[in-house]
C-alpha cells in the first residue's frame with residue numbers, strides 16, 4: 001500500500017459512557033483501504049463498543065466519525081450499512097427459524113418488480129456467496145441445523161452480501177476450526193485486494209501478526225497507540241495492551257500420580273461418537289484435542305447428561321453411575337463449562353454475583369442479609385481469581401464485555417466445588433493477561449486434588465496444560481498422547497488422520 005493513503009473511516013475523540021462506566025474515552029481509530037487494522041485490547045477495553053458505534057448500534061456521547069474525510073453520523077444500523085460499513089459481530093444475531101439464504105439477505109433481499117422477495121434470485125445469490133467462502137452447506141438449509149462454526153460462515157456471507165467498503169470482524173475465528181480459519185484468512189486477503197478496509201479484532205497474537213497490516217491498542221477505554229505491524233514486536237504489543245509485561249508461560253506443575261476419579265466405559269451415540277473409554281485421575285488435567293466436528297463437545301454433553309448416549313456408564317469415586325441429567329452430574333460432582341457460553345451460560349438481567357452463586361446457593365442456607373453477604377464473598381473470591389473486570393458485582397451481567405461474561409460462567413461452575421470439571425475451550429475469547437489467570441487457577445485446582453477435562457483447539461494450551469491428551473477423530477478416540485509423544489505435529493496428524501511420515 002502506498003504510504004500516505006487516506007483512511008476510509010476515521011474515528012476521532014470518540015467517547016461513550018454507560019451508566020457508571022466510561023466504555024470509551026476520546027479514542028481514535030483509522031481504517032485504511034486495502035489494509036487490515038487489528039484492534040487490540042483486554043477484555044472490556046472497549047473493542048466491541050467501538051464496533052457498535054461504527055455500525056450505528058450505539059450513539060457516541062462525543063467525538064467525530066469521518067467517512068472519506070467528511071463528518072458523518074450513523075443514527076441507525078441502516079445508515080452505517082448504506083455507508084458501506086458491515087460487521088460480523090462477536091455475538092452473531094441470526095435466526096434459527098429462517099433458512100441460510102433468508103439469514104444472509106434479511107433486510108436487503110432482492111425483490112421482484114411486484115415488491116415481493118425474489119426467492120430464486122435470493123437463493124442463487126446466497127449460493128454464490130456460500131461457494132465463494134467454501135461453505136459446506138446450501139442456501140436452503142435451515143439455520144437451526146448448523147453448528148456454531150457454520151453459523152459463523154453464514155454471518156460472514158451476510159457481511160459480504162452488502163457491497164461493503166469497510167468490513168469489521170469481531171473475533172471471527174473464535175468459533176472456527178483450523179481449516180476454516182485458513183479459509184477465513186484467504187477471504188481477508190481477497191477483501192484486501194478489492195481495496196476494502198478491514199477492522200479485525202482478535203485475542204490471538206499469532207493471527208494478528210499473520211494478517212494485520214496495522215494495529216490500534218485500547219486500554220481501559222482509552223487509546224494507547226497505533227502503528228504498522230512490521231514496526232512492533234509481539235512482546236511490545238502485549239505490553240502496550242496490558243500495561244505491563246506478561247508471562248506467556250504455562251504454570252509449572254508437578255504431576256500427581258493420583259487415584260482414579262472418573263472412569264468412562266463404552267459411551268456410544270447413534271451419530272456423534274462411539275466407543276469412548278478412558279480414565280481420569282485425581283489431580284490430573286486430561287486434554288481433549290480434535291478438529292471441529294470430531295465429537296468432543298458432543299461427548300462432553302453426554303457425559304454431563306445434557307444428551308443421552310445409547311450406552312455407556314461411568315464410575316465416579318468407585319460408584320458405577322449412569323448420568324441422566326445435568327442435575328445428576330452435579331450431584332456426582334461433575335460440572336461442565338460449555339463452549340457456547342453465550343447460550344448455555346450467563347443469565348442476562350441478573351447481577352454478576354448472583355450469576356456466580358446461583359448453582360451453589362444451596363450451600364449458604366440462611367436467607368436474608370447474611371446470606372447475601374456470604375454470596376457476595378463467594379462471588380468476589382472467584383471474580384478475583386479469574387481476573388474479572390467489572391465496575392461492581394451488582395452490575396447486570398449483560399452489560400459486561402464478551403470475555404468478562406465468559407469468566408462469570410466459568411466462575412459459576414467452579415464455585416460449586418466439583419470433583420471433576422469439564423472445561424470446553426476455557427480461554428476462548430479471553431485476553432492474554434486473563435488467560436494466565438485462568439491457567440493458574442486450573443493448576444491450583446488440580447493441585448488440590450480436583451480433576452479437569454479440558455477440551456481445547458489451541459495447541460499451545462493443550463500441550464502447555466495437559467498431563468495427557470486424548471485425540472478424537474470422527475467421533476472416536478484416535479490416540480492418547482503424553483510426554484515426549486505430545487507435540488504439535490503428532491496432535492495434528494492424529495486429529496486429521498494423516499499417517500506417520502506420509503504428509504509434507
Ligand SMILES: Nc1ncnc2c1ncn2[C@@H]1O[C@H](COP(=O)(O)OP(=O)(O)OP(=O)(O)O)[C@@H](O)[C@H]1O
Nearest residue numbers: 018023043044045046047048049399400401402403
Ligand atoms: N450496554 C452496556 N451497558 C453498560 N456497560 C456496557 C455496555 N456495553 C459495554 N459496556 C461496558 O463497556 C466496557 C467495554 O466493553 P466492550 O464490550 O466494548 O469490551 P471488549 O473490548 O469488546 O471486550 P472483550 O474482549 O471481552 O469482548 C466494559 O466495561 C463493559 O462492561
Ligand SMILES: [Mg+2]
Nearest residue numbers: 047048090402
Ligand atoms: Mg468484545
